[in-house]
Structure formats: C-alpha cells, structure tokens
Amino acid sequence: MNRVTMRINGTEYSIKGNETEEHLRRVGTTVNKMIESILEKNYMISTQSAAVLAAMNAVDEKLKAEDKLTTVKSQAGSVESGAASLNKEISDLKLEIDRLRSENENLAKALEDRKNNEGDDLLAKDKEIKRLETELHLTSESAREYRDDNEHISKMNKELKFELQSYKYKVLDLQKKLFDTQINQVKDKKERNPVIREKARSTNP
Template identity: 45%
Template sequence: MNKVIVNIQGVEYTLVGKESEEYISQIGETVDDLLSNMLKTNRKLNVSTAAILTSCNLVDEKFKLEEELGEIDKKEAGFAKEKQDLMSRIEELESELKDKEASIAQSVHAEADLLKKKQEELSKCQTEISLMSESVREYRDDNEQLSKLNKELKFELQSYKYKVLDLQNKLFENQMTPTKEQKEAAQKQSK
C-alpha cells in the first residue's frame, strides 16, 4: 500500500491506495483543480458546497461514462459475435477451399494420367506409322522392281509374239512353196 500526502484547497490529506504514488498524487491534483474551477466559477460557494457540487458532477460524469461503457460493451459483444460469425465463415471457406483444392488436385492427377496414356498411345501410333512407312517404302520398291520386270517380260512376250508370227509366216511360205513346186511339177507333167 502506498501513502501519499496531497494538498486540496490548502488542507493536507493522506491518501492510501494500491496504485502508484504518481497516480495517487494525480488524483489529489485533479480534485484540487476541480474544486478551484468550481470556486472560480461561482465565488459565493464555500469549499464544502463546492466539494458537494464537484462530487455531483463527478458522479454524473461517472454515470455517463458507465452508460457509454455499457454501450461500448454491447458493441464489443456485437463485434465479438460478428467476429465469431466471420471466423466460422472463414473456417467454412477454408474447408471449401481445401475440398476444391483436393478436387482440383485429383482432377489434375486424373488429367495427367490421361495425358500420359494418350502420349503413350501417340508414341505407339508413331512407332506403327514409322514401321508402316518403312513397309510402304519396301512395297513401293518391290512394286517398282516388279513393274520393271513386268515391262521387260511384256517386251520379251511381244518380241516372242513377233518371232512366232515370223516363224508362222515362214512355215506358211514353206508349206506354200512345196505346193507351188508341186503345181509346177504337175504342170510340167501335164505338158
């Protein structure tokens, strides 16, 4: 406990309290100032009447401050409820966000798997296309060779046809020639 001697309107009083000495001294100075102002405002008042009026003013101010404090407490309670509501909403939104993030992550993972499968399929298709292209090239080469061989064989066949025709003509002439000779011989004999 702290004891402080304060001077209020020329009279010394000992104030005792748990607060610091500066705080207790400040209370004494404030009371002295309030009484001095009250006495200056109305010079007909004595100290005890000024003390009662000052006390009434202080109690009035205390009541007004308590009422104001009550309003502030109500607002604070309203703010506390609003804060709690907002915190609940934040928790809901965070939960929704986590769910959406999980859903997006799952979708991304599924899309990545699908993309990987498509890339594997594409790679297989490209390999097949490459193999087919090689086969097509080989078939073209074979086809070109067969076409050349076919042309050569057609040319040979045509050539053989001409030879056969030529031989047939010669055979026909040869067959015709003895017939002419026979005719001539027959004509000679008939003469």
C-alpha cells in the first residue's frame, strides 16, 4: 500500500491506497482543485461546505456514468449485431466506474481526516459515500455479468450456425442417396420385367 502527504485547502492529509503514488497525488490535487474552485466562486461558504459540494460533484459524475451504463443496457436489443461496440462501451464504463470509485475512496479518506479535526459533522456524508461505493460495486458486477452473458450468447450462435451447416450437408447427402436409390430401383425393375426388356430391345436394334 502506498502513502502520500497532500495539502488540501491548507491542511495536510495522509492519503493511502493500492494505487501508485502518482495516482494518489493526482487524486489529492483534483480534490484540492475542486474545493478551491468552489471556494473561489462561493467565498462566503465554509471549508466544510466546500468539501461537501466537492463530494456532491464527484457523486454527480458517478451517477452520470451509471445513467450512461443503464442507457447502453436498454439499447442493447440485438446482442450479436452490437456485441463488439457494446463490449467496448461497457469496458470504458467499467474503467470510468473504477476511476470514480478511486476518487470517492480518497475523497472519503480526506473527509474522514477533516471530520476528525472538525468534529462529527461529516458522519452522514461518510455513510453516503460508503453507500455509493456499494452501488458502484453492484454496478460493476452487473456490467461483468452482462458481458459474460453476451459472450455466452455469441458462442451459442456460432455453434448453432455450425450445426445448421452440418445439417444442410446431411440433407444434400440424403437427397443424393435417395436419387441414386430411385435410379437403381428403376434399373432393377427393368431387368426383372421381360416385357420392359423386350421393348428395350425393339427400340435398340
């Protein structure tokens, strides 16, 4: 686990995570910029309120990503025709969800540190972030299940096409055998029937 120390709105925070130090610093810098931007536009609000607004902005991005994923699922009427593009879009959404999860986790840690310094005012927001993390996990699992189902259906479709082609060849083979059998039956009938043989001789002097 990596750890970096970041100064967010004038206060130092220790950010820990399994990501690289560069990633953790980028998350801390992003959170700091979000809070600073909010304070610049709303200089009358408190630092705590700015932190809450920053959290709401992060959650807003996460919800938009979820809405986009829902839209993709609802438009996936034909699995085979849109499998390639749909899988790519799901993969992109999963990466976006992972990025938002990482940002939410680090934002939650920053808010936890501020809560320890300023009291328990952010406890409700901390619970909300944990709930959102659970929803992110469920969304990621749903995306994974949808991708697996799509791959399974594509595989079944290929197998059915192969089986159909095999049946076509079998039907053609049976038709040929039936035709050959009919010809042999006619030949046998002619050979067994003397009248037919006599007629055959008269027509072929």
